[in-house]
Structures are given as C-alpha cells and as structure tokens.
Amino acid sequence: MLEVSVAGLRLEHPVMNASGILGSEPEHLEILAGYGFSALVSKTITLKPREGYPPPIIVELRNKGLLNAVGLANPGVEAIGGLAKAARRLGKPLVLSIGGGGIDEFVKLAEAASEAGVDAVELNLSCPHARGYGLELGGDPALVYTIVKNTVSVSSAPVVAKLGLSDRIMESAGKALEGGAKALTLINTVKAMAIDVYSRKPVLSNKHGGLSGPPIHPIAVRVVYDVYREYRAEVIGVGGVSSWIDAAELILAGARAIQVGTAVLFNEKVVEEINKGLREWVSTLGYRRLEELVGTAVE
Amino acid sequence: MLEVSVAGLRLEHPVMNASGILGSEPEHLEILAGYGFSALVSKTITLKPREGYPPPIIVELRNKGLLNAVGLANPGVEAIGGLAKAARRLGKPLVLSIGGGGIDEFVKLAEAASEAGVDAVELNLSCPHARGYGLELGGDPALVYTIVKNTVSVSSAPVVAKLGLSDRIMESAGKALEGGAKALTLINTVKAMAIDVYSRKPVLSNKHGGLSGPPIHPIAVRVVYDVYREYRAEVIGVGGVSSWIDAAELILAGARAIQVGTAVLFNEKVVEEINKGLREWVSTLGYRRLEELVGTAVE
Amino acid sequence: MYTPAKVVSTERLSSSMYMKKVKLLDGDTVEPKPFQFILIWVPGVDLLPMSVAGFTSGEITLVVRERGEGTRKLLHYDGFLGVSGFHGKGFEPWGYRRILFVAGGSGIAPFFHLAEKAWEKDIVVDVVWGVREAGELFNPARLLGKPRGDVYVATEDCRVGYCGRASHLASRLVAGNPGKWDAVIASGPIGLLREACGSLGGFLDVYVNLEAYVKCGVGACGSCVLKPHGLLLCRHGPVFKCSEVEEFLKGGTGA
Amino acid sequence: MYTPAKVVSTERLSSSMYMKKVKLLDGDTVEPKPFQFILIWVPGVDLLPMSVAGFTSGEITLVVRERGEGTRKLLHYDGFLGVSGFHGKGFEPWGYRRILFVAGGSGIAPFFHLAEKAWEKDIVVDVVWGVREAGELFNPARLLGKPRGDVYVATEDCRVGYCGRASHLASRLVAGNPGKWDAVIASGPIGLLREACGSLGGFLDVYVNLEAYVKCGVGACGSCVLKPHGLLLCRHGPVFKCSEVEEFLKGGTGA
Numbered sequence A, B: 001m002l003e004v005s006v007a008g009l010r011l012e013h014p015v016m017n018a019s020g021i022l023g024s025e026p027e028h029l030e031i032l033a034g035y036g037f038s039a040l041v042s043k044t045i046t047l048k049p050r051e052g053y054p055p056p057i058i059v060e061l062r063n064k065g066l067l068n069a070v071g072l073a074n075p076g077v078e079a080i081g082g083l084a085k086a087a088r089r090l091g092k093p094l095v096l097s098i099g100g101g102g103i104d105e106f107v108k109l110a111e112a113a114s115e116a117g118v119d120a121v122e123l124n125l126s127c128p129h130a131r132g133y134g135l136e137l138g139g140d141p142a143l144v145y146t147i148v149k150n151t152v153s154v155s156s157a158p159v160v161a162k163l164g165l166s167d168r169i170m171e172s173a174g175k176a177l178e179g180g181a182k183a184l185t186l187i188n189t190v191k192a193m194a195i196d197v198y199s200r201k202p203v204l205s206n207k208h209g210g211l212s213g214p215p216i217h218p219i220a221v222r223v224v225y226d227v228y229r230e231y232r233a234e235v236i237g238v239g240g241v242s243s244w245i246d247a248a249e250l251i252l253a254g255a256r257a258i259q260v261g262t263a264v265l266f267n268e269k270v271v272e273e274i275n276k277g278l279r280e281w282v283s284t285l286g287y288r289r290l291e292e293l294v295g296t297a298v299e
Numbered sequence C, D: 001m002y003t004p005a006k007v008v009s010t011e012r013l014s015s016s017m018y019m020k021k022v023k024l025l026d027g028d029t030v031e032p033k034p035f036q037f038i039l040i041w042v043p044g045v046d047l048l049p050m051s052v053a054g055f056t057s058g059e060i061t062l063v064v065r066e067r068g069e070g071t072r073k074l075l076h077y078d079g080f081l082g083v084s085g086f087h088g089k090g091f092e093p094w095g096y097r098r099i100l101f102v103a104g105g106s107g108i109a110p111f112f113h114l115a116e117k118a119w120e121k122d123i124v125v126d127v128v129w130g131v132r133e134a135g136e137l138f139n140p141a142r143l144l145g146k147p148r149g150d151v152y153v154a155t156e157d158c159r160v161g162y163c164g165r166a167s168h169l170a171s172r173l174v175a176g177n178p179g180k181w182d183a184v185i186a187s188g189p190i191g192l193l194r195e196a197c198g199s200l201g202g203f204l205d206v207y208v209n210l211e212a213y214v215k216c217g218v219g220a221c222g223s224c225v226l227k228p229h230g231l232l233l234c235r236h237g238p239v240f241k242c243s244e245v246e247e248f249l250k251g252g253t254g255a
Ligand SMILES: Cc1cc2nc3c(=O)[nH]c(=O)nc-3n(C[C@H](O)[C@H](O)[C@H](O)COP(=O)(O)OP(=O)(O)OC[C@H]3O[C@@H](n4cnc5c(N)ncnc54)[C@H](O)[C@@H]3O)c2cc1C
Pocket: C037, C047, C048, C049, C050, C051, C052, C062, C063, C064, C065, C066, C067, C068, C069, C070, C071, C072, C106, C109, C110, C210, C211, C212, C213, C214, C238
C-alpha cells in the first residue's frame, strides 16, 4: 500500500532520512537502517574532508525547532565507497548527498558516487549556513542549471536536486528539471539564529544556523505545492515532518516521498508511526495505494 | 527602565502590537490599548476599502504557529482620521501602517496619514500573500528605495519601512534607509500553507498564507541581527515574540522596540509578562536601562 | 485549534431546523463551555459559526437553521470537514439557581448544552422558545438526556402555544412568577435580545447571546467587533450583560 | 533543551579536581537519570560534556578535572553559561542489590549522583577510586548526603591506600568477597574499562561508562559513534555492557 517510486528508486514506503542526520560513516547507516527508513541518505559529502564548526553546532529551541550549523563536517570523497558498501550490506538503497563550492567539485563527486554504484545522487544546492556551499547556489537558477546538467552527464545514477527556500525557488526548480534532475528534494533548513540572553552571544559557534523541525513544516508544504503545481515534477518533501499528518500534507502537495530529519532525534519510532498513520489514512479515504494521493490537493 | 525611543517616538516600554492584529477600526484601538501596548499600530490601510478574502482566513497550526490570509481587509483611506482621533483619545502614539499596489498609492496614503497627524507611518512592503501588495515590493530594492523616498518627501511623520524575509533583505534594508526611513520593522509573516488531509484542500480560502508566531522567531532574530550588524539602523523587531526571552533576543540582535501579533491572541496578558521579564532581566544583568542592551549581541 | 472532522449524521427536526453531528478526527479535545462555538468549514465552500448544542467524547451536536447559501451547503454536505474552536469565552452562569432561557428560532441551539451542564450542577434551566411558524418547532427533549426544566412555546402564527413573541411570553412568565428565576439569557434575533433587555432588565439579571460576523474567531481580524463598544464577540462573548452592549443593541437592525 | 545557567560556586577539591555548581535559569527541568550528562557551554569559548554528579532543584553539581584548554576555561569562568541536556539514556541499575563502582580519576563524577539515587532504592554502591597521584584525591563524602557505602582508594604513586591501579584493586576485592556484589560499573580512562571488562566479566555483570567526542548530544552529527559498532554514546550510552562494545574497547587507545 505504501510502496512509492521516486527518481527511479522503488521504495517499500515513502520515508527516508534527511541528509545530515548521521550518514557520514558506515556505522551511521546501520543506525539509520535501524530506524526503519526505506532509503538511506548520506550526509552531504564534499571533495575534501571537512572538520565542520566547533561546538555548539546544534541547539534545541523553545519553539520545538532545531537550529544547526554543523559546517558540513564529513570525511570527503574517499568515504563514498565505504558508505555504498554498507548500504548494500544493509539492503537499502543509498542516496548520496554531495555538495561543493563549484561545478567542478560537484562533477567529481558525482563521478565518484556513480562509480561506487550508489542508487541516486542528491545535490545539496541549499545548505543555508556553510558559506559558498549552498543557498547562494540554489538562489541562482543559471548556476543550478549548469551544476545539474554537468552532474547528470557524468552520473549513471539518477540525480536529485535539493533546493531550499529562496525568492527564486520556482525558477531554480524549473532549471534543475531542465538540467535533467529526475526529482527535486524540497526544502532545506531556513536561515535563523538563537541568542543566549544572559551571556548575550549567539549560541552556535557559527552564529547563524539552519532552522529545522516543526516550525518549517508549513513553509515546506507551500514550496512543494507551488513547485508541483507548476512542474508536476517528482518531489521528495522534507521539512518538519514529525507525524503522519505532516507527511500526508506534503504528499497531497505533491511529494512522492518524504524525508525526516529532526523528528527522528526526538522519537526513534517516528518512521513506524508515520507509516502506520499513512496506512490508516489511505484506507479511510478509500484508496488502495498511497501513490494515488500524490499531489491531489493541487488543482 | 524600559523606556525606549524609536523612529522619533518616545515609548514607555518597547512593546507595540504588530500590524494586522485588529487596528482597522477605532474600537479595535481601544482593545489594543487595553492589552497594554505602548504604541498602537493600525492594520495596513489601502487607498480603497478592501473586503479581504472570504473565510477561512486564519488557521491555528499544530506547530503553534498561525497561518493567515486576511487579504488586507481594511476600510480604506477615509478611516485614517477616525483612527488618529481614537489613538489621541486613548493617549497612545499611533503608527499608521499603509500598503499599496504602487508608488502613487503609498504617496497618497502617506499624505493622508501625515495630515491626520499620526505619529509614524509604517510602510508595509512585505505582506506575503496579497498579490501585488507585498513581498514583490520588499524583494525589489530599487522599488523599496523609490517608495520610501517618495513617502518620506510627503510625510511630516517619521516613516518606518516594514520588510519581510527575502533573499535580498539586506539590499532592501539598505535602500530603505537610503530613501530616508527612520527605522525598519523586521519581519513580516513567511509564506506557507496548510492542507486538510481528509478533504485534501488547502485550508485558507486564499490557499497560501503567512506564517506567524513562535515558528518564525529564530528567523526574525537572524534578520534583525544581520540588518543591525550591517547598518546599525533603528529596528523594530517582530516575529513570534511570546515571552520576554523572545523579546530580549530581538533586542540583543539590535531591535529598539518589539511588536507582538500572534501571541496576544492566545494570552491577553502577554505585554505585561514581557515587560515584567525584561525588567528583571535588565537588573539581573546589572544595567539600568533596557536601551543600553540594544544590539549588544552584535559585534 | 483546527481539527479535521467528519459528518456523522444530519437529521431534520422541523420545517427549517436540523440536527447535525460531526466527529472530530483528533482525539484530545477539551470540553467546550456553554455558549462557546465552533467555526465549521465546508472545504472549499464556506466557514460558518455554530454554537455547540451538545458534546460527547469528540462528537459535536449542532442545531442548524437553514438560512442562505452557507447553511444549505453545510446541511447537504456529508464528507470530511474542518472544525476550529472552541471559540469565545463562553458563559457559565453557575452562580444562579434557576434560569430562564429565552430563545428565538435557532437561538435555541446553545440551550441544550447549557441545560445539560447546568443539570450536573443542580441548576435548572427553563426555556421559552418562540418561532414564527409552528412548523419550525421540534420537541426539545429530542436533544436532552431527559427533560431538564419547563418548556414554554410561542408561535407568531398562533398555531401552537402562546400566541406572540417569545419575549412577550417571557415577560409575562417573569411577572407572573416573581422569584422563580434569578437570571434570563436571551438568544436569537437582535430584536428579541433588545426586547429582553428592555422588558426584563428591571426584575433580574439579563444576558444576551449575540451574533456578529465571525471571520477568524481568535480576535485578530476585528470583524466581530460590537461597535461602538471595544468588545469582540469571539473573545469577550458571545454572551454579555445587557448593560455591556447597550449601544450595540440600539444600533443593530433586524426584528 | 538549551537552558541558560549561571555559576553558583567553584571549589577546589584536590590538586586537579574541582566541584562546580551551576544553577539552571529555567524553572521546569526534569530530574536527570544516573549517568546522563550535560553539554556545558562557556559562551563563545567551548562546549564540554560533563556528567551530572548531583542535582537538586535546578542546581547541577559537576566534578571537573582540569585537563586542557576547555576545562581550564570552564573552571575559571564565573558568569552566565548555557546548559543542554540531559543527554544520553543514562543507566539505572535498579535490578541489582549491591554494586561496585570502579572509578579512575574524574571517572568518579557520576558515582555521586548514582549513589544518592541508589540509596533511595535501598541499593548500596561501594566505590573503588584510583588516581595516579595521591594529591588528586578528595574525600568522596564531601559530595554525598551521608556515607552511602564503602570507599576503597588506590594510588599509583602508592602514597595512600592500595598501591596500584583501581582495576587491580577491584579484581582483588571481587575475588576476595564472592557474592558481595552483583554488578560492577567501571568509569574512567579506556584502559581501566578494558581491564575491568577483561578481569571481572567472568564473575558478575560488568558495565562501562564510556567517553567519546560529543558534538551535538542528540544523535545528529554522529561524532560520538562507537566504531565499529552502530552505537552512539549520546543516544545509546554512555553506559554499556562490556559485550556490547567489545570491539570499540579493543580499538581504543590510551591507558
Ligand atoms: C457565535 C454564533 C453562533 C451561531 N450559532 C448558530 C447555531 O447554532 N445554529 C444556527 O442555525 N445558526 C447559528 N449562527 C448563525 C449562523 O452562523 C448563520 O445563520 C449562518 O452563518 C448564515 O449563513 P448563510 O450563508 O446560510 O446565510 P446568509 O444569510 O446567506 O449569509 C450571508 C452572508 O453572511 C455571512 N454571515 C454569516 N453569519 C453571519 C452573521 N452572524 N452575521 C452577519 N453575517 C453573517 C455569511 O458568511 C454569508 O457570507 C451563529 C452565529 C454566530 C455568530
């Protein structure tokens, strides 16, 4: 009932993890598999290893959101082989997220991922706090086009473009599809900040961070809705999903699959709960397959 | 201890209401005054009366946010005199919010406001859902400049520019100041959507709405911080303030005053509570006046 | 809070009145207070304020009078809908011993929930119910666990019960039974409320259950303001003492 | 959750160890479980994982050993700081009757909170505490309401108590008192933990309180992964059965 296919991947159910929740080491993939995700998404991998920012890198907010600036800590391109092997051993499709400061970096990473036999490549065009690694890219439709087109041309695995909130999200989405992206992952975290009112300092070492979790869910719904309405593209919806009802909203807005990040940190059973809720929902509405409901809130 | 001055207004304490929470009728101002706000901000007034969208225009979300698309319902320019009179009777400064589809409309409204003797004019350059009345303006720095400059030239009252989240918020803020804005109000709601998962329809009659309340607070903090760091401008911080600690974060980020919208709908005593908390905070930190703390988290 | 809901049943009670039950699809709802109301959304069609006439474990009973487009669509709708609430601060007249509820037409809706709650507190609520045509009447006992007080009926077509308006009957009852009631709550067309305040205010405490154009229900849009008072129906009401809304009642139009 | 906090006091306990008390500036905090830890943020400077050594109504007691830059700054800092937690799932060994806690150096920190909580449940926790130099010692009773069990001390400089390592003393005690303890919890340098698992695992249930590089504390960044196991210290720990982390202990370096 819950099987979906997206970007050529056939998934048992629609819930994968969001990039950056673990996923930089083979051992992390084992933990993610244990949470029940239908596909495993790696942490964004860059060409060179990155230490990331010193702690604090994450802070839980009063509004139930999470603010993070991890700084794309990752072991670099050499780690891709080990991740691919681990995913195979675990019997789960691997979506390898890659990020880079420029076109070349994306291309080299896509080649490496493709050679390692990953099941899909997700281009992180949208990390809102690692300078030169993100939002600037996703907010520039011409650059999105070039990066997508060039990675697609070297990758035997399907390419998914991950875009964040931006004034030009509609154009960027269009350009990503034009460049050959099989699907779009929407959205990344939203740029934000938390200040400790007694010490009077921004809490994160990087000062700025990305907001995730329940606060951004209605923003994700609107972006997915708008993009799906315009392009009827394959979309992976992400942003603040912590219950089946959040997932269902994104599916109705046009998402064929869902990613969950923040919520799994607070509830290890969230994948199971989402799927249980979705199953009941599909049958309450009198449908046989979840996929039939994709985008049905969009006229 | 809590007195602040912003845009030439001397306020007893830093908490005014956010535009659009009541404020289109004299009777509304009476209610707002009863909540204890130090200045009263009108609903955004347009030249012609506007019916607004049919209900549902507001929905409370699971994430404690509020989603609204009121459609700038307001009685039009003729109402300004009555509002000004009511505010005078109540003994509170009036900030008149105006909005328009173009430069002319802003100018005419600013003239009317100025003639009616309002204490400040707030230009709503940022409503994210009324087509032609908002975000498109705030995301266009050149247009921001023109509108601000032209309204400043006809208004004897200080002009405040209200800007929303946008990729180009930094440029727009700079242009507003260049155009002569005495202060900037940051931020408006963030474009979002809620879908009813059983009827499979967007809940608001306008489909899209603006997200307010706790979910957007960390976004507001980062915008205020960035703008203050860049321009050291007078800022009125708004977005998800529901406790003194939320207010304090915005103040440390650079806000001289605060506006509260959503929170007053759920807690009529919120102004009192915020001020109580701020007073304790100022003395815990060993300061004598709140104003000394403005922007002190910014290096 | 917004909650999805579904229609459980719609039953015709009289020529113009219906009982509609809707089930909230979200477990944990607080109990509404008497006179609190919901905003009921017929998806993509309309949003209407409706009093809670009954509430049991997530199921809300409404008493709806077909009026125009919106109520007609609501009554014919049989699928999933949205409910927000409970709006208003409601009114719990638990300081009184015996109360006279004076209802005109569909103004009777909140009576049922009030009567049930009052009964639990040993307070009796009697009702005077007036309608224009006898065909609009139904037996109030239909919506009550058991009869909770006396029922007096008035019809303007004089075919059943007292011949004339509910407010007139109420005045006579109050005058004829001094000391029986210590409060009156009037609910219905504004004319009825005005009359109740005018003729009964001298004898006992009189409250009115108002209507206004509710758009948001949370005190944001201001459309339900009771001009020239600084009062919002959706926050401060819908029930007020006559003295609080005197000017509003004077200004209102309608029978 | 992130909570602002302020330093209440810092007291030197021995040549290298300090007791630091911090008060959370946000009322409603849940009680930490034994072995749960906090991340303590010295604003703009560093973030350090620290075990809860004591907790009373929003005041947390830490036992800190000065190690490098981070701990030195924490110890000298006297203002407002940030606390997040409580991290880890902690460990409540309430199925045992009498437990031997084997601590090396600052590994003793969680003992105090454990001993207090155990006492409330009629469980006795005895402690073997080893340090390199006698000057590092302080009287554990300083941090306990009253003495809660037996204290055995070992020093590697042989100036006080048993001459040698805590793990050796523990082995001797266990061998010499069969049946006295039904579990051992070892806490301190990885060498100690390895030895405890190796020499005591045959006799009774042995647990180890691990350290790893904690960056986020919530299971997101993966830096505390206990390779090659699919285990995170900040989610699944910090206490594990020896058998669960066998490969990790083999791989770890350090005395
Ligand atoms: C707090 C409250 C509780 C109510 N409880 C009940 C109840 O339990 N049972 C019942 O039958 N009716 C009740 N009503 C009245 C009911 O909401 C209206 O009869 C209904 O909205 C009319 O809609 P319509 O489209 O059928 O009628 P029309 O007369 O065709 O409505 C025309 C327009 O007026 C708008 N409108 C709706 N309500 C009002 C209003 N109160 N004042 C001014 N304009 C309005 C509608 O949105 C519509 O656009 C209540 C009203 C309020 C305010």
